Amino acid sequence: MKKFLSTLSALSAFAVGASTSAAASFDFSALAPIVINGATDQISFSVNPGGYAFEIGNSSDPALNNYFGSITGTFLIDAATITGPSTGIQTATVTGSGLFNIFEPGSTTAKLSADLTLLNSSSVKFSPFGSSGVLNLISAVNLTNFQYTGSDLALQTLLAGSFDGVTAITFQFTPGKSLTDLTDAGAVNSSTSYSGSVLTQIPEPSTYAAGVAALSLLVVFLRRRSAVTL
């Protein structure tokens, strides 16, 4: 009995600790600026007159190239968490959440969406002459809950290959602006261009197999227990 439960828990742990495999990847390029509001410390992603913030390219599924998207929501640089700039690096926590959207061609409403967090930001190699920044420095999973109910084949394919995902966004300023500058209460809005990449992932088949095996064992176990009780 003890051995059985150990096996079950091992399989369950394997299923929970799901190993994943890359499913889809693409890059995106800004069509309008990323804006950091010094008074509110809020990061927002502007849209162009067409209502789009970025365009997709270099996709593992060529059918997805040139699709447009947007990033909505409220993201805040927590100025109290700014560290550095030892060795020219500053980091800060980014709170809040939003949506990462990819629109059906020709639409600004029909879309695939995923919940998005930006986790942390860094200002690297800051100098008065130039600085560079990144959102999601550590490539942590920050895209979840992919949803799409439309009929566009490329978006359906992306949905099928996206259990969760990672996106990282980079930007730069010249003249340079540190995170302290960007979040200074007296700072004017700072806007610049950005680029990003997305990598989605799905659990490995072996993970599904382990999950099914664990469930099967659980059913057997419960049946045996009920048989003994009778």
Add this chain to the structure above:
Amino acid sequence: MNRLALLLSLFLSAGIFGASAQSLLPAIQFNYANLAGQSISIDSATKKITFDVNSSGAGLQVISPNGFGLGGLLGAIEGEFTIGTVTSGPGPIETAPVSGSGVFRLFDSAMVALTADLTWSDSLTFGTLGVLNANAGINMTNFAYAGSNVDLQNLRDSSETGVSILTFQFIPPSGQPARSLTWLTTSGNGVNETSYSGSVVTNAPMVVVPEPTTYAALLAGVVLLAVCVGRRSRPVVA
């Protein structure tokens, strides 16, 4: 007379040295991002960095809004740049010099290009971030444009030199190492492509502008000169 000449030369000298170098034109700043699908590529075997262009020769676009009228203009980065010896640290940062040169282009509607010579003096990676010209050194020179776009003419005239910083990002598959400079330049890791964005700020030509005190000194010098000449021309009384 000798004393007068000395005073005169002192005032005129003060006038010359009181001049200061100033720019009469504002620095121009703009941001750009790659056109979708026109990537930055890093070849791990050759350590070369290149930038894609489409069939029209464009690979990037100036992001709107832009206060200098450049928003929406297409451009390109041409040339080959080579990543040198990688240095690790501080911490997880890796840096390397970048050699080679190329041309930064911005096109008008007739596809006549403003050009500037371009170098990337250094590269840096840190986590998902990659940077070219992280130290923000002057890396754009020799701005030239022969077209009729007023905003590009203004950019040419306001740009003796410029600084461009470019950022990009790579996300490694789960369980794989970050795409550091070491990884990106280790033969066998293929050609890695991604999107990029950049910012440019130009330095306007400097002109010598006399300080207000310089004008005062020159005026005093002229007055003294007039007095001197007047005295010399006065007839000597026997």
